[in-house]
Amino acid sequence: MKVRPRAISLLVHWFISIPENMLQITLVTTVTLDSCCLGPIASPYSLDVDRPSNNNNTYDYVIVGKSVRVLVIEAGGKENNFNNIPLFALLQQRTPIDWGYFSTPQTRSAQGLKNHQISTSRGKVVGGSSSINFMLYVRGNQLDYDRWQELGAAGWNSSAMNPYFVKMEDSRDSKREPGYHGTKGPMTISELNDPFEADTAILEGAREYGFNIGDYNGADQMRFQYGSHYIRDGRRCSTGRGYLGPASSRRNLDILLHSRADKIIFNGKRAIGVAFTSNKKDYQVFARNAVIISTGAIATPQLLMLSGIGPKDQLEKFNIPIVHESPGVGNNLQDHLFTLLLFRTNYGTSFAVERVDTVKSLVEYETSHTGPFASSGLNVNGFWRSKYADDSRPDIQFQAQSISLGNALSSYYLSYLFNINRETYVKYVLPNTNKDATIILVTLVRPRNTGTIKLASSDIKDSPLIDFNFFTDPRDLDATVEGCKLFLNISKTEAMKSVGAERFDSPLPGCEQYPLDSDDYLRCLMQTLTFTLWHSIGTAKMGSRGDPMAVVSPDLLVHGVENLMVIDTSVMPEITTGNTATPTIAIAERAADMIKGRVLRPQSLPFTDEDDIISDYVPYRIDHSI
Ligand SMILES: Cc1cc2nc3c(=O)[nH]c(=O)nc-3n(C[C@H](O)[C@H](O)[C@H](O)COP(=O)(O)OP(=O)(O)OC[C@H]3O[C@@H](n4cnc5c(N)ncnc54)[C@H](O)[C@@H]3O)c2cc1C
Numbered sequence: 001m002k003v004r005p006r007a008i009s010l011l012v013h014w015f016i017s018i019p020e021n022m023l024q025i026t027l028v029t030t031v032t033l034d035s036c037c038l039g040p041i042a043s044p045y046s047l048d049v050d051r052p053s054n055n056n057n058t059y060d061y062v063i064v065g066k067s068v069r070v071l072v073i074e075a076g077g078k079e080n081n082f083n084n085i086p087l088f089a090l091l092q093q094r095t096p097i098d099w100g101y102f103s104t105p106q107t108r109s110a111q112g113l114k115n116h117q118i119s120t121s122r123g124k125v126v127g128g129s130s131s132i133n134f135m136l137y138v139r140g141n142q143l144d145y146d147r148w149q150e151l152g153a154a155g156w157n158s159s160a161m162n163p164y165f166v167k168m169e170d171s172r173d174s175k176r177e178p179g180y181h182g183t184k185g186p187m188t189i190s191e192l193n194d195p196f197e198a199d200t201a202i203l204e205g206a207r208e209y210g211f212n213i214g215d216y217n218g219a220d221q222m223r224f225q226y227g228s229h230y231i232r233d234g235r236r237c238s239t240g241r242g243y244l245g246p247a248s249s250r251r252n253l254d255i256l257l258h259s260r261a262d263k264i265i266f267n268g269k270r271a272i273g274v275a276f277t278s279n280k281k282d283y284q285v286f287a288r289n290a291v292i293i294s295t296g297a298i299a300t301p302q303l304l305m306l307s308g309i310g311p312k313d314q315l316e317k318f319n320i321p322i323v324h325e326s327p328g329v330g331n332n333l334q335d336h337l338f339t340l341l342l343f344r345t346n347y348g349t350s351f352a353v354e355r356v357d358t359v360k361s362l363v364e365y366e367t368s369h370t371g372p373f374a375s376s377g378l379n380v381n382g383f384w385r386s387k388y389a390d391d392s393r394p395d396i397q398f399q400a401q402s403i404s405l406g407n408a409l410s411s412y413y414l415s416y417l418f419n420i421n422r423e424t425y426v427k428y429v430l431p432n433t434n435k436d437a438t439i440i441l442v443t444l445v446r447p448r449n450t451g452t453i454k455l456a457s458s459d460i461k462d463s464p465l466i467d468f469n470f471f472t473d474p475r476d477l478d479a480t481v482e483g484c485k486l487f488l489n490i491s492k493t494e495a496m497k498s499v500g501a502e503r504f505d506s507p508l509p510g511c512e513q514y515p516l517d518s519d520d521y522l523r524c525l526m527q528t529l530t531f532t533l534w535h536s537i538g539t540a541k542m543g544s545r546g547d548p549m550a551v552v553s554p555d556l557l558v559h560g561v562e563n564l565m566v567i568d569t570s571v572m573p574e575i576t577t578g579n580t581a582t583p584t585i586a587i588a589e590r591a592a593d594m595i596k597g598r599v600l601r602p603q604s605l606p607f608t609d610e611d612d613i614i615s616d617y618v619p620y621r622i623d624h625s626i
Contacts, residue, residue, distance in 0.1 A: 069252045071285060072244070073276055075260045076124035079131050084235045085365070087351075087373040092132035093417050097125040101298060101463050102419070108471040109337065109530035111510055112424040119419040120466055121534050122296055126257065127240025129296065129534065130581050134376045135229040135236060137189045139165050139217045140576030140583055141393045151573040152543035154554045156590075163600035164586040165217075166607065167614045173228045177218030179606025182614065186242040187585060188232035192379055194371055195226055197349035197499055198402035198438040199379040204495035206382055216383055219606070221577065222394055224382030230581070231376075234369025239585060259283075262460050264291055264307035264564060266323050269626065271564035290563045294588075297536040297570040301330035301453045302464040304540060304551070304566075309558060318458035324560035328549035330464075332538040333451035334575040336397070337470050338443035339480065339526050341487055342432065346500035350402040350436040351377065353410050377403050383445070383578070384486055388479035393577045395446040396483035402438040418531060423509045431506040438501070442483045443533055445577045448473040453539050470530060481522045488517055535580040540570035555622045556591055562626055567591045594620050 076097055083092050094100050101120040103110070110116045123129040142158040149157040169182035173191040181189075195203075206224040207213050216223045230237040247253060259278035264271050265286070273286035293300050305314055308323030310330060315322050351372050352358070365373035378401050383394035411433045415425040451469035456462045471477050491501050505516055511524035543550025545559060552571050558564040569584050576583045593599045598617040607613045 072255045073259045086376045089134045089376045093121045099124045103466045112528035113419045114421045127238030131238040134378045136579045137228045138578035140578045144576040159602035164589040177215040180218045188237045190231040192226040196402040198345045201495045201499040202380045202400045205490045205493040208493040209490050227381035234374035270562040292565045294568040297539045300570040301539040328551045330453040334538045336533040336535045338441045341440040342504035343501045345436045349499045352404040353406040386479045386482040388475045397443040397445045399441040404437040428508050484522045537569040537572040540566045541573045542571045
């Protein structure tokens with residue numbers, strides 16, 4: 001196959017018939033192709049063809065009228081059978097379908113990690129991080145979206161987001177709160193069907209301690225429940241499966257896999273195309289109407305900066321010609337940090353890799369797609385508001401993973417995934433192997449700090465410098481310490497005693513001088529074993545033209561240039577109170593509608609009729625002025 005390394009011409013219309021809902025998948029460039037070297041790639045789930053096709057497939061005609069062609073460029077490849085098994089979620093990290101980033105060495109956190117660096121996964125595969133994540137379905141808090149509007153993202157508020165939460169959802173969760181959930185969308189959400197005994201004890205312990213048990217995606221977020229997950233018939237329901245798969249046979253959609261976008265091409269201030277690399281060859285493809293970047297909160301600022309949009313000092317440092325100075329690019333990085341509270345539990349109450357039962361479970365999964373392998377393992381989830389919270393939103397999230405650390409080898413592997421240093425592994429983790437256990441992730445969901453993404457070089461192959469900069473505000477540390485104490489209280493309930501919950505007490509290097517679980521100890525723990533929930537956001541934030549740190553307009557168009565959009569987590573002005581996949585999908589749903597010239601009518605919840613809320617459109621006009 002001979003491939004011409006340059007596309008020839010460009011003619012793209014607005015996305016009048018853009019394949020619905022595919023925008024959240026990846027970097028999207030829109031092209032109406034007259035290019036010899038791209039597509040057609042239109043076999044069912046057309047991802048089979050991962051390189052430009054041969055010269056006979058030349059597009060030497062012009063598409064006119066209302067037809068629009070769209071090209072998706074994705075650096076990774078197809079999803080596989082391994083990443084689709086829910087229980088293997090954690091095992092996707094640091095594999096070829098993970099970008100495998102690390103933070104820069106952190107000063108106030110991560111002291112027990114190798115080189116004080118936090119492992120920062122991002123999916124490199126169709127479906128992006130939704131194909132390697134823990135699949136938890138969490139909408140966040142209504143106030144989160146009202147805050148976006150207050151911060152300058154005009155039109156983005158809770159009532160604008162609500163219809164999209166409903167529209168995207170195919171809820172199969174019998175415990176969902178009526179009036180809050182959709183049942184007709186592409187993203188299937190299932191309830192947990194096989195909790196471990198330790199999970200049940202945690203949920204009962206929370207109830208005993210006074211928490212409400214119920215749907216935290218319903219009227220009140222301050223609840224505990226068995227988490228509902230993006231799982232369909234026992235398999236992961238990523239955005240690849242929910243959206244791109246069904247859309248991939250559309251004849252106006254081409255999908256390039258294993259193709260890395262290197263740079264946005266500009267003509268003056270107008271984005272006209274993308275330079276990309278596929279199979280070690282360089283290509284260009286052109287878009288008449290728009291290029292859409294959906295590469296996520298780490299890669300998007302990197303791509304923008306390499307294309308000449310970013311803070312002046314960054315561009316000058318690497319001799320990148322400035323297309324538009326945008327000081328906000330790469331700033332405002334926010335993420336959810338967490339630490340681990342570890343408890344041993346009685347034999348047989350959790351999932352332990354090396355048991356005969358595990359083999360039985362695997363057989364059960366293979367035959368019926370049920371059992372422990374059909375869950376993410378992150379089975380109990382709850383929200384709590386500490387005394388340090390600034391407003392009515394919870395600031396702490398608890399997630400429980402009742403998976404034992406297993407034998408020395410599997411615990412070593414987990415330490416590798418989390419980048420735990422050798423001394424901490426040997427002294428803290430290793431003594432607790434071969435026992436049933438439950439791991440509680442105590443997470444700060446309303447962090448006050450912001451971090452940065454900066455360029456390491458002018459080469460896109462070099463990972464950018466990711467500095468989370470956690471714990472700049474002492475209240476963040478105080479709130480997480482309170483969160484740990486709250487869960488330690490839950491661990492003393494009768495329900496937790498019934499599974500023999502017992503705190504891991506092996507010495508944590510760096511914290512040995514403090515009595516176990518004293519405030520000082522917990523403070524030290526937080527700063528020693530600090531991880532992120534992989535929820536990076538905000539590095540190309542939405543805001544008004546008057547805000548110099550805003551990178552995109554409320555129409556998601558990059559300020560200061562033409563025809564360039566960003567649609568991914570980086571546009572969030574502020575992090576949501578909970579896991580970030582669901583808000584990202586809702587953003588993309590709304591953006592897809594905006595491009596089509598309409599949006600669902602803003603609504604409050606609960607609704608009375610699902611069909612009403614997902615079919616009531618009002619016209620929308622994107623403001624293209626720069
Ligand atoms: C390990 C992990 C666990 C998580 N658990 C949960 C959870 O349980 N629940 C939840 O709600 N959220 C979870 N999240 C977060 C959630 O998955 C993300 O917030 C969400 O997927 C972000 O979407 P995005 O579109 O911004 O970016 P991504 O989903 O990361 O997509 C970016 C895409 O762009 C591609 N790309 C990047 N650079 C280039 C380039 N130069 N050229 C071409 N393609 C490129 C990538 O390969 C990827 O496909 C988790 C994330 C991770 C990593």
